[in-house]
Amino acid sequence: MRRAMLFKSNKWWLIPAFLLAVALPFFVGAYRLQIFIFVITYSLLALAFQLTMRVGLPRFDVAAWWGVGAYTSGMLMLKANMSFWLTLPISVLVSVVLGFAVFSVSVRRGMMVFMMFGMVFALALQQVFGSVKFFGGWGGTPQLPPVTIGSYVLNDKMWIYYLGMALLIFNLGVYQLLYKSRIGRAWSAIGSGLRLASSLGVNVVGYRLANVLVGNAFLALAGSFSVVYQAMIIPTTYGFQQSIYVMMYVVIGGLGFAMAGPIVGALVLTLISESMRAAQQYQPIVTGVITVLIIMFAPWGLLGVLRSRVVSVLQRLLSSRAALPDIPSSLGSPASVTAEEPGKDA
Amino acid sequence: MALLETRGLSKSFGRLEAVKDLDLTVEQGELRGLIGPNGAGKSTVFNLITGFDVPTRGTVWFRGENITNVPAHKIAQKGISRAFQQSYLFMFSTVLENVLVGCHMSSRAGALREFLHTRSARMRDREARNKAMEILDFMGMAHLADEPASSLSHGYQRCLGVAMALACEPTLLLLDEPVTGMNPTESAEMVERIRRIREKGITVILVEHSMEVVMNVCERITVLSYGQKLAEGLPAEIQCNPLVVEAYLGKEEA
Amino acid sequence: MTLQLFLQILVNGLMIGAIYALVASGFTLILGVLQVFNFAQGQFYMLGAFATYAVASVLGAPYVVAILAALAAMALLGILVYFSIIKWTLRYGFFHTMLATVAFGTIVGQAAVLKFGYSTAVVAAVVDKTLALGGVSLNSGKLLVLAGALVVMGLLYWFMRTKIGVAMQACAENREVACLQGINAGKVFWVTMAVGCALCGVAGALVVPVLSASTNMGQLIFLKAIIVVLVGGTGSMAGALLAAFLVGIVESFAFQYVESFAPLVIFALVAILIYFRPGGLLGKPLPIPGQ
Numbered sequence A: 001m002r003r004a005m006l007f008k009s010n011k012w013w014l015i016p017a018f019l020l021a022v023a024l025p026f027f028v029g030a031y032r033l034q035i036f037i038f039v040i041t042y043s044l045l046a047l048a049f050q051l052t053m054r055v056g057l058p059r060f061d062v063a064a065w066w067g068v069g070a071y072t073s074g075m076l077m078l079k080a081n082m083s084f085w086l087t088l089p090i091s092v093l094v095s096v097v098l099g100f101a102v103f104s105v106s107v108r109r110g111m112m113v114f115m116m117f118g119m120v121f122a123l124a125l126q127q128v129f130g131s132v133k134f135f136g137g138w139g140g141t142p143q144l145p146p147v148t149i150g151s152y153v154l155n156d157k158m159w160i161y162y163l164g165m166a167l168l169i170f171n172l173g174v175y176q177l178l179y180k181s182r183i184g185r186a187w188s189a190i191g192s193g194l195r196l197a198s199s200l201g202v203n204v205v206g207y208r209l210a211n212v213l214v215g216n217a218f219l220a221l222a223g224s225f226s227v228v229y230q231a232m233i234i235p236t237t238y239g240f241q242q243s244i245y246v247m248m249y250v251v252i253g254g255l256g257f258a259m260a261g262p263i264v265g266a267l268v269l270t271l272i273s274e275s276m277r278a279a280q281q282y283q284p285i286v287t288g289v290i291t292v293l294i295i296m297f298a299p300w301g302l303l304g305v306l307r308s309r310v311v312s313v314l315q316r317l318l319s320s321r322a323a324l325p326d327i328p329s330s331l332g333s334p335a336s337v338t339a340e341e342p343g344k345d346a
Numbered sequence B: 001m002a003l004l005e006t007r008g009l010s011k012s013f014g015r016l017e018a019v020k021d022l023d024l025t026v027e028q029g030e031l032r033g034l035i036g037p038n039g040a041g042k043s044t045v046f047n048l049i050t051g052f053d054v055p056t057r058g059t060v061w062f063r064g065e066n067i068t069n070v071p072a073h074k075i076a077q078k079g080i081s082r083a084f085q086q087s088y089l090f091m092f093s094t095v096l097e098n099v100l101v102g103c104h105m106s107s108r109a110g111a112l113r114e115f116l117h118t119r120s121a122r123m124r125d126r127e128a129r130n131k132a133m134e135i136l137d138f139m140g141m142a143h144l145a146d147e148p149a150s151s152l153s154h155g156y157q158r159c160l161g162v163a164m165a166l167a168c169e170p171t172l173l174l175l176d177e178p179v180t181g182m183n184p185t186e187s188a189e190m191v192e193r194i195r196r197i198r199e200k201g202i203t204v205i206l207v208e209h210s211m212e213v214v215m216n217v218c219e220r221i222t223v224l225s226y227g228q229k230l231a232e233g234l235p236a237e238i239q240c241n242p243l244v245v246e247a248y249l250g251k252e253e254a
Numbered sequence C: 001m002t003l004q005l006f007l008q009i010l011v012n013g014l015m016i017g018a019i020y021a022l023v024a025s026g027f028t029l030i031l032g033v034l035q036v037f038n039f040a041q042g043q044f045y046m047l048g049a050f051a052t053y054a055v056a057s058v059l060g061a062p063y064v065v066a067i068l069a070a071l072a073a074m075a076l077l078g079i080l081v082y083f084s085i086i087k088w089t090l091r092y093g094f095f096h097t098m099l100a101t102v103a104f105g106t107i108v109g110q111a112a113v114l115k116f117g118y119s120t121a122v123v124a125a126v127v128d129k130t131l132a133l134g135g136v137s138l139n140s141g142k143l144l145v146l147a148g149a150l151v152v153m154g155l156l157y158w159f160m161r162t163k164i165g166v167a168m169q170a171c172a173e174n175r176e177v178a179c180l181q182g183i184n185a186g187k188v189f190w191v192t193m194a195v196g197c198a199l200c201g202v203a204g205a206l207v208v209p210v211l212s213a214s215t216n217m218g219q220l221i222f223l224k225a226i227i228v229v230l231v232g233g234t235g236s237m238a239g240a241l242l243a244a245f246l247v248g249i250v251e252s253f254a255f256q257y258v259e260s261f262a263p264l265v266i267f268a269l270v271a272i273l274i275y276f277r278p279g280g281l282l283g284k285p286l287p288i289p290g291q
């Protein structure tokens, strides 16, 4: 009975996962740790993508807002000699305010316009970063000053890793609080039935806007975080292709898994591409093929496969009624992500 | 002042005039029947009232206020809810969660409080849950609260649609064919519930194909045909109106 | 500004616009009929350009033959993509098909980089005489691209009025009703894929003699097609054609005056349009899922 209870809560794996994450720097060297720092950054990006998927809006401007965070922090440190920690709130503010200006145009026009407008914005923004002298041009900014805590220079990979972990856990905590609240309920409702939600009095545009801006805030934080371990900021890092990879992370991890999906996806894809370092030019092809295969044969992603395996094993073990609910997220079936009656938007 | 009034309401889809110059007046506390052959424009009228469609011409007035171009969620907030003709539910959430979305408007505690799950927010949430359970109980499906909506039988899915609309605490409830596809027992129960909803003081407009049901529960009936009002009056008057009989000829038992 | 310069920029804009029009109308067609957001659209354009290069420059065939070869190859590839990927993901809905095309586009893009590298491939100009018109000289190669694109648009117009074209329009308007009327949706779908991809292939073929082929041209034109579709209205063919020329001309003039800030000008144009005319230039967008 107790065992059944343990497995019934689908959070049991959190404890070993957390311990593993904390212990990681003691197993791997500095070079490997840098890879995991990338994984953290990509997880933050993928989480923001997953957040807006919750309200039925795929976004392809993830990398652009990530760049906004990085450039805000980097420029403030370079030009205004500001402390890194002070730039964090400013970069969140810039991302949210600029995001408000951009998205208040596009969110009310529905999913298609939101998506495409985001791409156009990302294109324009990258051009700005690349062409404006102030930002250092296509070659990147000058060497960034080091990030310090008091007089300690933060350049030990282990502490950077832990900083990233703290950011990730903070992100997950905020999402958890949001998802469990009335706000999260409204978001899920919008994602799985936009017209129905609006007929029940949910302000679709308002809640979508709030959702996208929360995502923007965390993207800016991820951008600022990337300043910690980068020598300089190069505009092409924040291009369209990166946004596409972010989308792949989410789908490979599992679209229905609000928290674990993006992280698992980012982890798996980054490790795969890292293990192919010798044949780097083949890496996008492998990623693409994996994504196609996942979409065709496991539309629920790796976690979806894992879960259905775990469920069937548990069912056999406990030989009682289904131990786990089928799908944890509001997204429901893949089809329901956009299964909307065609017609007028709210 | 009438509760709901439409003046010259019209809607065209391309060349098709789905609703044409409709003047409809519904008083507070009424249980109005809206009938008509398939494609007469009944659902379109509901869409126009609730802000899901923008009328080509004409206006909608609710409690003396023009709500013609008001967005759907604001109309819901003003007190008009609807149950859809298709079983349109949050299929992958549980029954209770579905109704909780219906409680969205009444469980507001402020964004920051909700985010931080403060005591007042948790209390609001508990209240909403209680209210949702009460409504489910009223609809006779409290025992299904934790089932996913997609696993419900057709009859219960229709009930859930009505439950969600009720959770909005409406002044005016629009029901689009609530008993379609139900077996006779379920249908009789639903009719009984519609009566009780009305006794609670909620004004109801009922679209229904089954003449038996409409004649039974409604005290006034409006007949639509090709988007136009054909007749309006007491059930008995409607039943022997030659125009109505003609419109329905070969279609219904009327 | 001299008349010479003005006309040169205008011709340039019209030429780019014509290319945008072909790619964007292919994109809109697939979006409207299949309700698939084809991220790989630009890659067909790129492949079309390289196919033309292969046939014309490497094999040495006449340019017209190369265009037809590019058209046929891209139509076939489109059909192949439909039957191998899209058909199997359609049932999962909009997001999954979109992602499938994203992945396919990434694969094709990188495969092209492996084959051709980052250098550019050029097809010898078909005509390189400058055309002198009353004291104004114009690049006749660009005019030829424009003429070719107009011919293709004429063919497309004719095609949309054939039986299968009408069926495609019916599917775009309302798939269920179309199926009820006895339209074979499966056939319409693969034909749409073929036509949509062939349009991109032709665009790529037309453009190689003037702008050389490079492996990153696909993603660039895809983003341009997105801009065009936003300006023209999602799902509207006529809107896309009109918007393509508008965007082409605006871009061409913006490039002359603000150079690398041209994307910002375009962004502002799109933002203003979406704000004031959500349905695009011509309004009346087709229903697309998930609005």
Ligand SMILES: Nc1ncnc2c1ncn2[C@@H]1O[C@H](COP(=O)(O)OP(=O)(O)OP(=O)(O)O)[C@@H](O)[C@H]1O
Pocket (backbone or CB within 6 Å): A343, B013, B016, B018, B036, B037, B038, B039, B040, B041, B042, B043, B044, B045, B085
């Ligand atoms: N979005 C739309 N686009 C085009 N035509 C529509 C649309 N919605 C409804 N119609 C048409 O308008 C007419 C009225 O439709 P409506 O759904 O209001 O009829 P109804 O009275 O509810 O019929 P039923 O009894 O079958 O539910 C029909 O002919 C229908 O085909």
Ligand SMILES: [Mg+2]
Pocket (backbone or CB within 6 Å): B042, B043, B044, B085, B176
């Ligand atoms: Mg109806």
